[in-house]
Amino acid sequence: MEPGTGTFSEEQFREACAELQRPALSGAAWELLEETQGISVYRLLDQPTGLYEYKFIGTLRAPPDLLVDICMDLGYIRRQIPQVTEAYETECNGETVTYMKMEFPFFVSSRDCVYVKQRRELDFRGRKIQVVLAKGTSLPQFPERPGFIRVSQCQVKLAVESAGHNRSKVFIYCFVNPGGWIPSWLINLLVKNGIPGFLADLENACLRYQRRT
Secondary structure (H helix, E strand, O other): OOOOOOOOOHHHHHHHHHHHHOOOOOOOOOEEEEEEOOEEEEEEEEOOOOEEEEEEEEEEOOOHHHHHHHHHOHHHHHHHOOOEEEEEEEEEOOEEEEEEEEOOOOOOOEEEEEEEEEEEEEEEOOEEEEEEEEEEOOOOOOOOOOOEEEEOEEEEEEEEEEOOOOOEEEEEEEEEEOOOOOOHHHHHHHHHHHHHHHHHHHHHHHHHHHHHO
């Protein structure tokens, strides 16, 4: 696909690169949530949903190409999130579209999600930066399924560049609204408590892959 076509514009990719170099934290009520494992975590309240947008800024122990490869790997996602029982990619209108199904026990409704993603490598102000953009989408090829809540509000931005031998400088933005009846305070609490584990799992996955190769 040519740069600047499809779901994501050239400007969106360059904005992610710019945030990697200088995160946009002014002009809105972004608050520092915590600093852990070399990453500063900021959040911003989304008033309509009561949920938070998140930005992760810092360094991880992994080379950029490998870090992005793992974030794009559906196998990694299925291993890390046992509730994911089905995940596959297909091409629709020249774009890579991912379908993911998540099944939960007890009183939590199962969910599914359809999202489009694109990966690019950019030369931004003389620096080589890997960028991945992803967001929820609605396509007639993926009708809503009975018994599942469709997660339509989800967006992820990832920008990565080298920070020396086997290290990456990273910027991650994410916002996910799982929908349904789950209280926003409970979702926010689960996300906050899960952040250190998410970062550790991502680094460990990179280290395991390096040892295998």
